Amino acid sequence: MNGNIFTKDLLAWYDHHARALPWRLERSPYRTWISEVMAQQTQIDRVIGYFEHWMDQFPNIESVAKAHEEQILKAWEGLGYYSRARNIQKAAAVIIQEYGGDFPQTPEDIRSLPGVGEYTAGAIASIAFRLPVPAIDANVLRVFSRLLDIEISVSDKAAKDEIAKQVCQILPEARPGTFNQALMELGALVCSKRPLCENCPVSDHCVALKNKTVDKRPVLSPKKKSIQIEMATGVLLSAGKVLIQKRKPDDIWPGLWEFPGGGIESGESPEEALVREYMEEVELDIIPHEKIGVIKYSYTRYRVTMHCYLCKLTDTAPVTPVFNEASEGAFVLPDELDGFAFPSGHRRLLESMREDVRYSSLFSFSV
Template sequence: MNESILSSALLGWFSAHGRDLPWRRTYDPYHVWISEIMAQQTQMSRAVSFFERWVERFPSICDVARADEDSVLKQWEGLGYYSRARNIRKAARLICEQHEGVFPRDFQDILSLPGVGEYTAGAIASIAFNLQYPCVDANVKRVFSRLFDLDFSFKSSALHKAVARLMREHMPEGRAREFNQAVMEFGQLVCSKRPDCSLCPICEHCRAFSRDTVLFRPVMEEAVKPMRIDMASGFLLHEGKVLIQKRRADDVWPGLWEFPGGVIEKRETPEQAVVREYREEVALAVRPVEKIGVVRFCYTRYRVTLHGFLCELANGDSWEPVFHEAQEGGFVAPVDLGEFAFPSGHRKLLETMRADVRYSSLFLK
């Protein structure tokens, strides 16, 4: 394939069809960095709304550096993978300490930031600073696997190296910013998992198209089957306040807040699980009053069904919790729960309650 044909076709397509994304209006390095972290494993439409909310709350890198962890996690709430938010805060503090609050331009300095790997460093270097570094994400691997009919496993280092080499060969000098974004966007909108080759402006140059192997490129491994688990959690009200606890730093969802609960054991009802978990986690005897509802959510390879219950203390004279499984906790007013960052399942449980006439008055000031 002729280099100029490929690059000019992709750049022409991007010029005509590239999306108007907020970080593309200025290419501010801070904005590019945040957008790249947010866009990982997140649909672009959702990433945009989270990005706009984030930069309104934290207009600069030093604003992030000065914020406490709870504030950063709350702003990240809903995106998942909360270690990314913690790394952003760590990186922001490092940038303010070592680079006077100015995002570094050198590739190795970018790569040394917490939470920044080779792909993200290349994306920031090329998109923010227009430096000649390739971005090799899933979309780029899919596009080049088809253009050159590469018979490598999607997750293999061989495919990554081959695509990175081809990206460098076809990247026009001085146009890394546009070229990288063009290929990534092309993989999202045109050369997708289920492509419509009739819309492709370069299908006549695509080897997989000519060989009828498009649907076999890239070579995908068999997906790992998800693990399904059932959990139960209790919304314990006492004197108008609800009990929440903060997960430990070495636990799942570290630093996030939750209502006590856990996995339902064999031959155990959801109600029995709530009673047991409260006794084990916070040394309180509770009684499920009524079922709030059932919510479903995913994290990593797990598919979780969470049963939520409104609870009360089983004996009125014992209400001081002892937190065996959390780093801290306490009773707070339901109207103040919006100030705390919750994992997906507990956040959905709260949304269910706010929408339910039985509980909506709890959240009114």
């Protein structure tokens, strides 16, 4: 590959085709950092709204460090992988305490911040500080697996090392951040899952195109088998309020709120599972009296089918819950629910109730 011509072709294309994304309009280490973390595992179209809302709420590092964790999680609600949001807050505290509020400026110092990996450190260092370091994400791996016609899985260290070596060799000193963004943009817009080779500005440099192996690249590792889970979840209504509880710090989705419920055991109906789970989790005797619906969602390898019910207390049940499986909990008014951050399955349950005429008189949601 002729690095100079490749870089010239790529940058010329990027200068004309780069999307006007909000974090590109005004560059700063903080904005670059937040946008890069948000964009991991998330479609850019979705990130835009979250980013703008985040910047309105937390315009600088200090405001992130000072925020209550609930505010941070609420601003992140729906993006998933909530540890990313928690790490941003931890890193903001480190920047305040150890760097006097100024973003660290070397790739090593940036990399040492909580939650900042090699890719994110490279992106911040090259884009915000113009340092000549690579930023290799899944887009760049895919593009280079084709450009170099790499025959082994891009998850293999050998493939990653080869790609990093190539990127470092051609990274231009003058515009490293723009070059890194151009590679990612090429992967997002042209050399995507279904590549548009006829529109590609670097097709002359592409070995897979020459070898007619584009549809075989990148070589991927075999996917891990997904695991199916059946859950039952109950929205308990009592005296016009709804019971919610907060997940424990060592739980999956720590700090997020949910409706009680849990896994359906072998031989149980969803209703039986819900009665058992309510007794185990909050020591309340409930009746699942109306099926709201079924919500399906995924996280990591898990494919969850969640059976959702409207519940009421039995006539003899105590009304004060004991939170055995949560750090705290409360009965809240339905129109207060939007003030809490829920995992995506429970958020979708709320949204499905909001749209369901059966519950419109119960819930006066505000989006």
